[in-house]
Amino acid sequence: MGLCRWTIEVVVLMTVFSSLLPVRADEHDHKYTDKEEVVLWMNTVGPYHNRQETYKYFSLPFCVGTKKTISHYHETLGEALQGVELEFSGLDIKYTEEVMQTTYCDIELDKPKKDAFVYAIKNHYWYQMYIDDLPIWGIVGEADENGEDYYLWTYKKLEIGYNGNRIVDVNLTSEGKVKLVPNTRIPMSYSVKWKKSDVKFEDRFDKYLDPSFFQHRIHWFSIFNSFMMVIFLVGLVSMILMRTLRKDYARYSKEEEMDDMDRDLGDEYGWKQVHGDVFRPSSHPLIFSSLIGSGCQIFSVSLIVIILAMIEDLYTERGSMLSTAIFVYAATSPVNGYFGGSLYAKQGGRRWIKQMFIGAFLIPAMVCGTAFFINFIAIYYHASRAIPFGTMVAVCCICFFVILPLNLVGTILGRNLSGQPNFPCRVNAVPRPIPEKKWFMEPAVIVCLGGILPFGSIFIEMYFIFTSFWAYKIYYVYGFMMLVLVILCIVTVCVTIVCTYFLLNAEDYRWQWTSFLSAASTAVYVYMYSFYYYFFKTKFKSVDLIPKISMYKIFPRMYGLFQTSFYFGYMAVFSTALGIMCGFLPISAPLVIASLIPHKGIKPALFWQALPQIILQRFRLFSAVTETICRSLLPIPLSACLAAFSVMVVRSEESENGIQVFDSNGNAVGVSKEAGSKAIKETALSRAALFGTTAAVPSFLLALLKRAKFVQRNPMIIAPVRHVSTAIIFGLMIPVSFSVFPQFGKMKRENLEEEFQSLESNGELFYHRGL
Structure with a gap:
C-alpha cells in the first residue's frame, strides 16, 4: 500500500514538473526535409x-x-x-x-x-x-x-x-x-x-535583439558609476567603523584596567551597554523569520535563474524564463524552510508549523492573489491573459505537493541543525529601557533613508528591465543583471551596517526590524519609479519589425483598466519581492557584527577593506611601513589601473571594429582598427593619470598635515580635508587631462592599414580620441 501511494506521488510530481519544461510543437529539433510541412x-x-x-x-x-x-x-x-x-x-x-x-x-x-x-x-x-x-x-x-x-x-x-x-x-x-x-x-x-x-x-535570434540599446555606453557607464559608488561606500563604511570602534575599544580597554571603585558606570554609553539585549528576539518573530526565509529563497532563485539565462539563452524560447523561474522556486523551497525555521527556533518560537506554512505560502499567496484579481479583469475583457482552469490546478499542485513538502524538510533540518541559540553573551532577563535619541537616529528615519543608495545603484538597470518587459525590447544582457545584483547586495549590506551600528550606539537594540525595513525600503523607491516610468516613458515609438507601421510615429501611453491594473499590480508584486530579498541581504551582516563587537579580543579590522591588515597581522608583517603602503600608497596604482581597465572594457569594440579617420579638411576617409586601438590606449592612459593623481596628491598632502601640531590636536579634521582635497584635485585634473590628451589625435599614414597608404594627404590623418 505504501509503495503504491509512493508511486502515485512520484507520477503526480513528474506530471507537474513536465508541464514546466519548455517543449516545441512540430518543430522538436528544428530540422526539416524538403516538402516537409512547416506550421x-x-x-x-x-x-x-x-x-x-x-x-x-x-x-x-x-x-x-x-x-x-x-x-x-x-x-x-x-x-x-x-x-x-x-x-x-x-x-x-x-x-x-x-x-x-x-x-x-x-x-x-x-x-x-x-x-x-x-x-x-x-x-x-x-x-x-x-x-x-x-x-x-x-x-x-x-x-x-x-x-x-x-x-x-x-x-x-x-x-x-x-x-x-x-x-x-x-x-x-x-x-x-x-x-x-x-x-x-x-x-x-x-x-x-x-x-x-x-x-x-x-x-x-540576433535580429530581434537591440545591441545599440542594451550595450549603449550609458549602460556601461551606469555599471561603472555604480561600481565606483560601491568602492566609495565600502571604504566609507570601513573608515567610519574602524575609527569609531578603535576609539570605543581604547575607552573600554582603559575602563577594564580600572578597579570597580574607580570605574564610573554612569559614563558608559554606546553599543556595549546593549550587548545583553542585542540578541533579544524581535517583535513578531513568526512574521520576521518567514520574511527572512522567503527573502533568502528569492535571492537564490534570482541568482540561479540569471546564471541559467547567461548559459542557456532562455529568452529564445516562449515562456521558458517563467517556467524555469517556477521550477527553480519550487526546487529551492528547502532554503526557505531552513533559514526561516532555524531563525524562528533561535528566537524561541514554538509555533513552528504555523511559521512553516506562512513561509511556504507567503510569496505564492501574494503572486496568486494579484493574479486572481487581474484574472477577473482579463475574463471580463476576454483577453488571452485570462489563466485557464487547468493552469490554476497545476499551480496549486506545485504549491501543495512540491513547495510545501520541501519547505517542511528544510524547516526540520533548520531547527535541528542550527536552531539552537549560540549567542556569545547572555540575554538580560529584563529589557533595558531605550533612552531618548536625536531625531535622525529614530528607526522610522533610518528606514526611510536606508533605501536611497541601494535604489541609486540599480535605477538605471530598472529602466532597461522595465523597457524590455513593458515595451518591445528583448532583455538578453544578463551579465549586466548579475553585476547589478552583486552591486545591490554590497551597497545594501554596507548601508545597513552603518544604520545598525548607529542604532546600537544610540543604545537602541531593536535592530532586526530596522535593518530589514531599511533595506526593504528600496522597494518603495522602485515602485515610485514605476509611476514615473508609466507616465513619462510608455509613449512607444514604432519599430522596424512591423512593415506599414511607419505612419504611426509615436503611440500614446498605456491606457485602459486591464493594462493599468496589470502594470501596477505586477509592479507591486515585483517591488514587494525585491524588498523582501533586499531585507534578507543585510540580516547576516548585523548578526556577524553584533556577535563580534562585544568580544574584547576582536580589533577594528572586521570589514572588507581591512582584510589586508588582517593578513599582515596574521603573518606578523604589520608595521608602520606596511600600514602606510596599504592605506596611502596602494590605493594610487589601484585607482589608476581600475580607471584604465574601465575604459578598455567600455570601448573594447572600437579595437575590433575600428573608428573613423579624417583628413586635414575633416572629411572621413575610412575606418581604422589601428586608430581605434591607439585611441583606447591614450584614453586609458589619460584616465589612469586623472584618477591616479587624484588618489596620490591627497595622500601626500595628508602625510604632511599629520605632522602639524594643530592636526594632531584635532584629528577629526583629517577626514574632511581628505574629501575636500580629493574633490579639488579631481576638478583641477579634468582640464589638465583634456589639455594633455586632446580629443583629436593624429597618426602617420604609414602606421595605418594598407588601404590608407594610397590616400593623397600630407602624411598625417586624424581621429577622434573620445572620452
Whole structure:
C-alpha cells in the first residue's frame, strides 16, 4: 500500500514538473526535409501601446485557411501564464516549396465585422505569428489621413530564409490594402518565398535583439558609476567603523584596567551597554523569520535563474524564463524552510508549523492573489491573459505537493541543525529601557533613508528591465543583471551596517526590524519609479519589425483598466519581492557584527577593506611601513589601473571594429582598427593619470598635515580635508587631462592599414580620441 501511494506521488510530481519544461510543437529539433510541412501559428492580437492586453487572433473576424491537420498548440505552463494562444493558421507551407500569391479564404464583411476591424485599426492593433519558434509581427490595417476611411491588409507575403535543413529567418510584408465597406467579400491571400541564408542557426535570434540599446555606453557607464559608488561606500563604511570602534575599544580597554571603585558606570554609553539585549528576539518573530526565509529563497532563485539565462539563452524560447523561474522556486523551497525555521527556533518560537506554512505560502499567496484579481479583469475583457482552469490546478499542485513538502524538510533540518541559540553573551532577563535619541537616529528615519543608495545603484538597470518587459525590447544582457545584483547586495549590506551600528550606539537594540525595513525600503523607491516610468516613458515609438507601421510615429501611453491594473499590480508584486530579498541581504551582516563587537579580543579590522591588515597581522608583517603602503600608497596604482581597465572594457569594440579617420579638411576617409586601438590606449592612459593623481596628491598632502601640531590636536579634521582635497584635485585634473590628451589625435599614414597608404594627404590623418 505504501509503495503504491509512493508511486502515485512520484507520477503526480513528474506530471507537474513536465508541464514546466519548455517543449516545441512540430518543430522538436528544428530540422526539416524538403516538402516537409512547416506550421504557421497565429498567436495573439492587441493594441500596440498595451503590450499585455492581447486577445486570440481569431477573436477578430479573420478567416482561417482550408488546411485542417492541426487545431491547437498545447502550451507549457510558462506560455499559459503569459497568455500564449497559438492556433493553426490553416495555411499550407512546405519546406523550400515556394507559393505564389494564393487566396486561402474570404471574409464576408457585414456591419459587425466591419466595426470590429475599424475598432482594431483605430487602436493600432497588431498581431503576432510564429514559424519554427521565430516570431513575426504584422499590422491589422490603417486609416487614411482624415480618419474617415479604414483599410485592411489582406496579403501576407512571407519570406523565409533557410540554411541547410534549418529555418534561420522569417519576414512578413503586409500588402493588398482593401477599403472596409459593409456587405462585401474580402479575399485573404498569402505567398511564400524561400531564400538561402548564411545566418547560422544559433545566431538566428540576433535580429530581434537591440545591441545599440542594451550595450549603449550609458549602460556601461551606469555599471561603472555604480561600481565606483560601491568602492566609495565600502571604504566609507570601513573608515567610519574602524575609527569609531578603535576609539570605543581604547575607552573600554582603559575602563577594564580600572578597579570597580574607580570605574564610573554612569559614563558608559554606546553599543556595549546593549550587548545583553542585542540578541533579544524581535517583535513578531513568526512574521520576521518567514520574511527572512522567503527573502533568502528569492535571492537564490534570482541568482540561479540569471546564471541559467547567461548559459542557456532562455529568452529564445516562449515562456521558458517563467517556467524555469517556477521550477527553480519550487526546487529551492528547502532554503526557505531552513533559514526561516532555524531563525524562528533561535528566537524561541514554538509555533513552528504555523511559521512553516506562512513561509511556504507567503510569496505564492501574494503572486496568486494579484493574479486572481487581474484574472477577473482579463475574463471580463476576454483577453488571452485570462489563466485557464487547468493552469490554476497545476499551480496549486506545485504549491501543495512540491513547495510545501520541501519547505517542511528544510524547516526540520533548520531547527535541528542550527536552531539552537549560540549567542556569545547572555540575554538580560529584563529589557533595558531605550533612552531618548536625536531625531535622525529614530528607526522610522533610518528606514526611510536606508533605501536611497541601494535604489541609486540599480535605477538605471530598472529602466532597461522595465523597457524590455513593458515595451518591445528583448532583455538578453544578463551579465549586466548579475553585476547589478552583486552591486545591490554590497551597497545594501554596507548601508545597513552603518544604520545598525548607529542604532546600537544610540543604545537602541531593536535592530532586526530596522535593518530589514531599511533595506526593504528600496522597494518603495522602485515602485515610485514605476509611476514615473508609466507616465513619462510608455509613449512607444514604432519599430522596424512591423512593415506599414511607419505612419504611426509615436503611440500614446498605456491606457485602459486591464493594462493599468496589470502594470501596477505586477509592479507591486515585483517591488514587494525585491524588498523582501533586499531585507534578507543585510540580516547576516548585523548578526556577524553584533556577535563580534562585544568580544574584547576582536580589533577594528572586521570589514572588507581591512582584510589586508588582517593578513599582515596574521603573518606578523604589520608595521608602520606596511600600514602606510596599504592605506596611502596602494590605493594610487589601484585607482589608476581600475580607471584604465574601465575604459578598455567600455570601448573594447572600437579595437575590433575600428573608428573613423579624417583628413586635414575633416572629411572621413575610412575606418581604422589601428586608430581605434591607439585611441583606447591614450584614453586609458589619460584616465589612469586623472584618477591616479587624484588618489596620490591627497595622500601626500595628508602625510604632511599629520605632522602639524594643530592636526594632531584635532584629528577629526583629517577626514574632511581628505574629501575636500580629493574633490579639488579631481576638478583641477579634468582640464589638465583634456589639455594633455586632446580629443583629436593624429597618426602617420604609414602606421595605418594598407588601404590608407594610397590616400593623397600630407602624411598625417586624424581621429577622434573620445572620452
